[in-house]
Amino acid sequence: MRSNMRITILLWITGFITVCAQSQTGSKAFLSNIDKTLDFAVKQEIKMAKSVKDKPGKFPVTLDKKGDLVLCDTTSWTCGFFPGTLWYLYEYSKNDEIKKYARLYSDRLEGMQYTTNTHDIGFIIYCSYGNGYRLTGDTGYRTKIEKAAEALCVRFNPVTGCIKSWDRGEGIYPVIIDNMMNLELLFEASKLTGNNKFREVAITHANTTLKNHFRDDASCYHVVFYDPKTGDVVARKTRQGFADESAWSRGQAWALYGYVLCYRETKDPVYLRQAQKIAGFILNHPRLPEDKVPYWDFDDTKIPNTERDASAGAIISSALIELSQYVPEAEAKKYLEIAKIQIESLSSPAYLAQDASNKNFLLRHSVGSMPDNIEVDVPLSYADYYYLEAMIRYRKLISGVSLF
Numbered sequence: 434m435r436s437n438m439r440i441t442i443l444l445w446i447t448g449f450i451t452v453c454a455q456s457q458t459g460s461k462a463f464l465s466n467i468d469k470t471l472d473f474a475v476k477q478e479i480k481m482a483k484s485v486k487d488k489p490g491k492f493p494v495t496l497d498k499k500g501d502l503v504l505c506d507t508t509s510w511t512c513g514f515f516p517g518t519l520w521y522l523y524e525y526s527k528n529d530e531i532k533k534y535a536r537l538y539s540d541r542l543e544g545m546q547y548t549t550n551t552h553d554i555g556f557i558i559y560c561s562y563g564n565g566y567r568l569t570g571d572t573g574y575r576t577k578i579e580k581a582a583e584a585l586c587v588r589f590n591p592v593t594g595c596i597k598s599w600d601r602g603e604g605i606y607p608v609i610i611d612n613m614m615n616l617e618l619l620f621e622a623s624k625l626t627g628n629n630k631f632r633e634v635a636i637t638h639a640n641t642t643l644k645n646h647f648r649d650d651a652s653c654y655h656v657v658f659y660d661p662k663t664g665d666v667v668a669r670k671t672r673q674g675f676a677d678e679s680a681w682s683r684g685q686a687w688a689l690y691g692y693v694l695c696y697r698e699t700k701d702p703v704y705l706r707q708a709q710k711i712a713g714f715i716l717n718h719p720r721l722p723e724d725k726v727p728y729w730d731f732d733d734t735k736i737p738n739t740e741r742d743a744s745a746g747a748i749i750s751s752a753l754i755e756l757s758q759y760v761p762e763a764e765a766k767k768y769l770e771i772a773k774i775q776i777e778s779l780s781s782p783a784y785l786a787q788d789a790s791n792k793n794f795l796l797r798h799s800v801g802s803m804p805d806n807i808e809v810d811v812p813l814s815y816a817d818y819y820y821l822e823a824m825i826r827y828r829k830l831i832s833g834v835s836l837f
């Protein structure tokens with residue numbers, strides 16, 4: 434071999450080793466930062482759990498305009514997130530105190546397994562008892578997952594081919610994109626019971642939503658109204674977005690996460706393609722900021738002078754990490770890079786509260802409902818839940834542990 438060729442090969446090998454070493458060091462540093470944040474989260478959430486433990490039936494959800502803690506009860510769609518947060522932190526820390534509180538707050542949801550008046554039962558039961566069952570194998574939790582799936586199916590109408598969201602008004606049948614998240618409960622219950630009905634309802638809902646909720650650019654509407662007698666689409670509107678034709682950020686996040694989970698459970702390539710298209714819409718959007726934490730709606734005409742939604746950033750991050758497991762390497766790398774930027778942004782002082790002002794919530798700067806002027810630029814229990822989920826997922830990836 435000629436000597437200049439030898440030198441070229443040597444340089445290439447040295448370069449390759451340096452890049453690998455740098456990326457390993459980068460991963461190690463990122464992992465160590467995630468661990469520091471999770472250690473901090475354990476301390477914060479124990480303080481939060483203590484502060485609400487003597488308020489039976491209550492769960493922390495946000496702060497009010499004066500900065501005081503707002504609690505909810507089981508009438509709120511958000512009630513399962515705090516128990517779920519504690520289960521994730523137990524998974525990470527194996528801390529018995531966290532486990533004790535995870536059980537205590539999960540027990541507060543006891544009666545919810547029979548609730549048929551909300552589609553949000555998937556969020557409520559799966560984030561709490563779903564994680565609890567996954568981590569403990571407690572058969573009491575398993576029963577609740579099964580019963581709640583039965584309850585959710587009561588809201589399914591074979592004519593519309595989807596699960597009804599809100600119970601408001603006669604003759605209209607609203608279905609919100611958020612409802613995709615409740616399918617996880619049905620898939621799990623199907624596996625636990627062997628009852629295929631739950632899975633079929635989930636798949637039918639996903640297919641109907643895919644047909645009717647999306648625009649040509651893969652962004653989605655918030656609410657589709659159906660005629661329950663014919664199954665026809667009557668209207669497409671928003672409730673929490675900037676406008677009927679806008680892309681409400683958390684809605685896009687729910688859509689992405691929803692189709693990723695449908696692909697996980699069915700391996701149907703149609704769902705994977707949909708998830709990729711939604712990811713493409715979000716990640717290529719000209720108004721997605723540098724730190725990859727979206728404004729509350731991609732189409733707010735006041736951008737950049739409007740609020741971010743950290744909850745949407747956290748949900749997207751978690752979904753991208755899972756999506757990276759199902760796609761070719763180059764595409765996976767892109768999703769993981771964005772998810773990492775999102776975790777880094779959310780873990781920076783711009784979002785992560787390191788002082789007492791956030792009353793033990795982790796993230797600042799989420800938006801519940803801008804049109805209602807409710808929960809604007811505040812911490813939210815579900816932002817923290819998905820932020821922790823994203824970090825725990827990334828941690829598993831780096832450590833070579835399977836996500837599920």
Ligand code: GLY
Nearest residue numbers: 510611673683801
């Ligand atoms: N499911 C209600 C929301 O995302 O705000």
